[in-house]
Amino acid sequence: MANNDKQVRVRRTKAAIIESINKAAEESVLKHGFSGSLVSEIIKGAKIEPAVFYNRYQNLEEFFSEFVKKYDYWFSEVAKEAEKQETSYGQFITLIEGLQECLKEKSVMEELIRWEVAEKNDITKRTASIRELFTLPLVDKYDKLFKDSGIDFVAIATIIISGLYYLYLHKDLSTFCNIDMNTEEGRHRINEAIKFLSEPLFNKK
16 A cells, blocks of 8 residues: 555656657747746756756757757748649749748747847857758749749748748737738738739749
8 A cells, every 4th residue: 555655756768858848848938939938947847857957958058959950940841732733823822821821820930930030149040041041942943933034033022921920920919000910811811912912923924
């Protein structure tokens, strides 16, 4: 009976511990953002001793440097889906709609972008640079597609995508020009506007 009263301490594998730390970090980031997250909260959420964390990571910065690597950026999977479209216009619209799908719900990726905009440090500079490297094949593709057309489509797409980033980072503060990006109606209006602006460019090309 005495043994039954004792709390059994379950020994977790290294993989299980890392998974619990990552899960706790994700919950903390979604709640407080990257800049508001604390090691103590992650340790508590992962149900580990501080030594377990610090045996693996020197500090929170080193942990986040590793943590962000597991979060793929929007264009990786979306770009694969876009390739299934038969026309270059259809591929571009699929990319735009895929980006909005990634941003419409609160996510670690959204918080990472917010952190990059708010703070300049080694991690945010590196993640922003990596995202830029991933986009270069798309940039090259559209540069070649619109070559000699007189249309700088890459610059136009840059304005569209950066505008979407801002609209979604801003969506929980207020509407923007009375468009609510938290609603299906608001997202639909933006999608239709992008189609209206971009389709003539592809037709002209």
